[in-house]
Amino acid sequence: MKKILQLTLGIVTSVGGFLEIGSVATAAQAGALFGYKLLWAILLGTICLIFLVEMSGRLAAVSKHTIVEATRERFGFPFFSAVMLGMVLVAFLVLVAELGGIGLSLQILTGLGFRWWAVPVSLAVWLLMWKGTFSLIENGASLLGLVTVSFVVAAVKMHPEWGSVAHGLIPTVPGDQKAKYGFVAVSILGASISPYLMYFYSSGAIEDKWDTSYIPMNRIIAGFGMTFGGFLSMAVLIAAALAFQPRGISVEKFEQAALLMTPALTHWGFYLFALAMLFACLGAALEISLSIAYFFAQGLGWSWSEDLTPSRDSRFSFVYTAIILVAAVPLILGVDPMKVTMLSMALTAATLPLAIVPFLILMNDPSYLGGHRNGWISNSVVAIVILISFVLAVISIPLQIIGG
Amino acid sequence: MKLVRDVLDKKLTDREKCEMGRVDGLLMRVGERSQPRITHIVIGGSTLWMRVHPALARLSVRLARIWGPRRTEPITIPWSRVESVGKDIRLDVKARDTGALDWELWIARHVIERIPGGGSEEEEE
Amino acid sequence: MIEINAELLLGRKVCDVNGEKVGRIEEFVVETSDNACLVDAYLVGASAVIDRLSAWSLVRPIQKVLRGRSVISSYRVPWEEMDLSDPEHPKLKVQRSELRHAN
Numbered sequence: 001m002k003k004i005l006q007l008t009l010g011i012v013t014s015v016g017g018f019l020e021i022g023s024v025a026t027a028a029q030a031g032a033l034f035g036y037k038l039l040w041a042i043l044l045g046t047i048c049l050i051f052l053v054e055m056s057g058r059l060a061a062v063s064k065h066t067i068v069e070a071t072r073e074r075f076g077f078p079f080f081s082a083v084m085l086g087m088v089l090v091a092f093l094v095l096v097a098e099l100g101g102i103g104l105s106l107q108i109l110t111g112l113g114f115r116w117w118a119v120p121v122s123l124a125v126w127l128l129m130w131k132g133t134f135s136l137i138e139n140g141a142s143l144l145g146l147v148t149v150s151f152v153v154a155a156v157k158m159h160p161e162w163g164s165v166a167h168g169l170i171p172t173v174p175g176d177q178k179a180k181y182g183f184v185a186v187s188i189l190g191a192s193i194s195p196y197l198m199y200f201y202s203s204g205a206i207e208d209k210w211d212t213s214y215i216p217m218n219r220i221i222a223g224f225g226m227t228f229g230g231f232l233s234m235a236v237l238i239a240a241a242l243a244f245q246p247r248g249i250s251v252e253k254f255e256q257a258a259l260l261m262t263p264a265l266t267h268w269g270f271y272l273f274a275l276a277m278l279f280a281c282l283g284a285a286l287e288i289s290l291s292i293a294y295f296f297a298q299g300l301g302w303s304w305s306e307d308l309t310p311s312r313d314s315r316f317s318f319v320y321t322a323i324i325l326v327a328a329v330p331l332i333l334g335v336d337p338m339k340v341t342m343l344s345m346a347l348t349a350a351t352l353p354l355a356i357v358p359f360l361i362l363m364n365d366p367s368y369l370g371g372h373r374n375g376w377i378s379n380s381v382v383a384i385v386i387l388i389s390f391v392l393a394v395i396s397i398p399l400q401i402i403g404g
Numbered sequence: 405m406k407l408v409r410d411v412l413d414k415k416l417t418d419r420e421k422c423e424m425g426r427v428d429g430l431l432m433r434v435g436e437r438s439q440p441r442i443t444h445i446v447i448g449g450s451t452l453w454m455r456v457h458p459a460l461a462r463l464s465v466r467l468a469r470i471w472g473p474r475r476t477e478p479i480t481i482p483w484s485r486v487e488s489v490g491k492d493i494r495l496d497v498k499a500r501d502t503g504a505l506d507w508e509l510w511i512a513r514h515v516i517e518r519i520p521g522g523g524s525e526e527e528e529e
Numbered sequence: 530m531i532e533i534n535a536e537l538l539l540g541r542k543v544c545d546v547n548g549e550k551v552g553r554i555e556e557f558v559v560e561t562s563d564n565a566c567l568v569d570a571y572l573v574g575a576s577a578v579i580d581r582l583s584a585w586s587l588v589r590p591i592q593k594v595l596r597g598r599s600v601i602s603s604y605r606v607p608w609e610e611m612d613l614s615d616p617e618h619p620k621l622k623v624q625r626s627e628l629r630h631a632n
Contacts, residue, residue: 065491072426073413074582076539078456080413131521300452301415301426302508309523314512317522365583367491379587407557407568409581412536432535432568434613442535442559442566455536484564 003217006208008142010225012283013053013201015145018046018229020284021101021254022094022191022341024277027233028257030184031240032250033177036160036168039234041185043169045192046230048388051381052356054222055363055374056198060205061214063368067202068298070362083358084299086351088292091196093344095288095327099125100337101281104254108274118331125285126324130317134207134306137290141283148232148276150261155235157264158242165238183399186392187342190349192233193385196291198355203294207306215372236260254338293320349396352389360386405489407442415492416447416481416504424499428452431480442483445493447504449478473510479503533616541617543573543606545625551604554619556581558605571611572631574603605631 017023030038060066065073072080102121103114128137174181201222210218243260244251251257258277261269290306296319297304303313310317331337360382363374374382405411407430416424429446449468450461468476479502487494499505516522535557543551555577558570572580579588580603610623621628 063491069415073415076408076413076455077428077452081456130519301423301447303423310519310521311512311516311523314508314516317516318511321519361582361584361587364586367583373586405559405561406572406581407535407559408539409556428536430535431532432538433530433532434616435530436614438530439608440568440613442568443532446534451534451536454534455539483566486561486564486566489561 003214006210006214006217007221007224008139009201009204009208010053010221011142011145011228012138012287013197013204014049014225014229015141015148015280016200016284016287017049017194017197018192018226018233019145019148019276019280020094020191021097021104021277021281021337022345023188023233024236024280025251025254025257025338025341026184026187026191026345027236028240028244028251028260030188031237031242031260032244033184034174034181035241035245036165036238037172037174038181038185038188039165039168039237040171041188042192042230042233042237044388045189046226046233048193048381048385049197049226049230050223051378052193052198052359052385053201053226054219055359055378055382056202057205057210057218057222058215058372059362059368060202061210061218062212062370062372064206064211065368066206066294066298067199067359067362068295070365070368071358072299074362074365075358079358080299083354084295086354087195087199088295090344090347090351091288091292091295092323092327093340093347094194094196095285095292095323096330096335097337097341097344098281098285098288099324099327100331100335100340101254102278102285103331104337105274105278105281108255108258109271109278114337115332115334118328122324122328125282125289126321128286129289129306129320129324130310132306134204137286137306138204138208141279141286144279145283147272147279150265150272150276151232151235151239154261154264154269155238155242158239160238160242179399179402182395183402186349186396186399187345189388189392190345190352190396192230193352193389194348195352195355196288198359199294200287200291203290203298203304212372239264252338289320289324292323293317346396346399349389349392351393353386353393356382356386356389410489411445411493414489416445417492417494418497418499418502419495420498421494422499424495424502424504425479427493428478429455444480444482445486445495447479447481447502448507449476451478473506475503475506531614531616533613538613538616538619541619543571543611543619543621545621545628546623547625549625551621551625551628555603568608570608571606572603573606574631576603577631603631604628 103117106117107114239260243263258270258273261273293316297316302315304316414427418424425447427445429451430442431444432440433443434440450464453460453464465476485496487496517524538554540553545551552574556572560567560569612620612622
């Protein structure tokens with residue numbers, strides 16, 4: 001029974017991955033510009049994530065080591081430091097975007113500009129980590145994140161043509177705007193396949209003290225969690241397609257995206273969107289802050305746990321305190337969170353191979369996984385993700401310049 | 405046993421299973437005619453950064469001189485203190501006595517405990 | 530007697546007694562007994578890295594596809610055949626042809 005409650009780890013991971021500002025912004029933009037034609041990109045991202053997250057949990061449950069720990073131990077510090085540099089820099093940018101997303105949501109709800117919210121929001125996120133435990137964050141963020149189910153309600157209420165929706169799950173090339181289409185597809189994949197999700201999930205499995213008995217449950221949690229997130233992301237795309245595409249509205253600003261639920265839920269939809277995004281970005285901000293702190297602590301051999309009082313794992317606590325403080329600075333200075341979001345997604349896509357290639361090697365290591373190593377199906381999926389990641393790495397920055 | 409695969413970069417725990425860092429380096433005594441032997445495990449200092457680039461090592465020493473417990477030398481633990489080598493390496497030492505937790509304690513006392521709700525090392529004991 | 534940082538030897542190029550390149554030091558085979566850790570041999574060459582990563586299950590299928598043309602191998606150099614008097618430029622005391630391959 002206790003194991004089923006662990007579903008919350010899956011939900012919070014996927015909320016942080018699929019429903020954060022980047023994924024919602026790109027899904028809304030995709031729907032507005034291309035109707036249902038990019039649903040396949042969300043589906044592809046979801047399938048990849050189900051496998052990657054399941055593997056992350058399995059590695060932790062069997063070896064009692066997180067991905068970060070295993071990467072340092074197997075590949076040595078010099079290689080690990082390159083991975084750490086890439087992953088932490090990109091995750092930091094995403095953190096800035098998420099804090100900005102909370103600020104933009106509060107701007108919609110209160111009328112006060114997001115710059116004014118930068119300090120209180122950062123303080124609130126920090127306080128939750130300072131005083132909270134891992135279960136509080138896990139369960140709290142999941143529960144609050146459920147408000148995002150309103151996206152599905154809105155999409156269904158707008159009566160999409162389900163046949164066309166199903167058609168969108170098959171990849172097609174558009175007649176025109178090919179560069180823009182490519183850019184949005186890359187952004188969707190870059191926004192959904194975020195390495196910090198894997199690092200967070202494997203650390204969460206250790207925080208929740210998983211062992212080999214959790215392996216079957218881990219499959220359900222990863223599958224359910226990521227499917228939940230993927231569904232919600234698709235709902236955003238569908239709602240945006242119905243709300244914006246017929247009117248030729250392109251989503252460039254956060255406030256525009258907030259309108260996507262208004263055809264179904266009138267003006268309440270506007271505020272509900274802001275509330276849902278507030279909770280989703282909060283979940284994501286907590287997840288990313290923890291992921292960055294986990295990276296330092298696990299890689300360098302410090303004590304780490306959200307369940308310890310800060311003085312018991314002082315270096316770990318110091319890292320998340322410092323990064324949240326620093327992440328507030330660009331927002332105070334008025335940097336547009338949406339621009340940071342776009343840049344962070346392109347960079348996530350560009351640095352993906354750095355995370356996934358070592359991961360494939362780890363998942364085949366008998367000293368960590370014993371008899372629970374990857375089979376040929378899992379290896380094939382990771383190989384495909386690696387291929388996608390190299391393609392994304394090469395084309396994401398040029399596409400950002402041409403199509404962005 | 406293989407040094408790089410089984411020892412280097414592995415997690416270290418003390419007698420009380422307290423985490424005390426990772427094997428950042430290994431000191432080896434080499435003679436003309438005698439068999440080389442690993443004499444010490446090295447933790448922290450500039451050892452780690454030296455493996456990436458000497459300039460980073462010099463920078464870490466400079467920073468350690470101005471902030472923190474002002475320790476620039478790494479911690480060295482004699483190999484004879486190694487109790488077991490498995491997924492982690494267990495040492496027959498007490499972490500606090502080795503200096504491996506100096507940075508942890510310094511940041512706890514000078515930063516974390518000054519913030520409300522940070523807790524305190526003494527309280528916990 | 531000199532004391533060196535073993536981890537800094539990793540990746541260093543090794544030449545034989547004639548100056549011919551042999552490979553890079555990738556691993557140390559050690560023997561532990563009576564609280565001592567003695568270096569038995571050095572593994573020089575790329576396959577030692579694959580060993581360290583336990584990645585043969587991934588490399589072999591790729592080798593098969595490439596019809597095993599490129600042979601990834603490494604040498605096992607006993608401690609007495611390695612000269613570390615200049616740790617930045619390790620060299621062998623024997624010729625490359627006298628070395629044994631590590632399996």
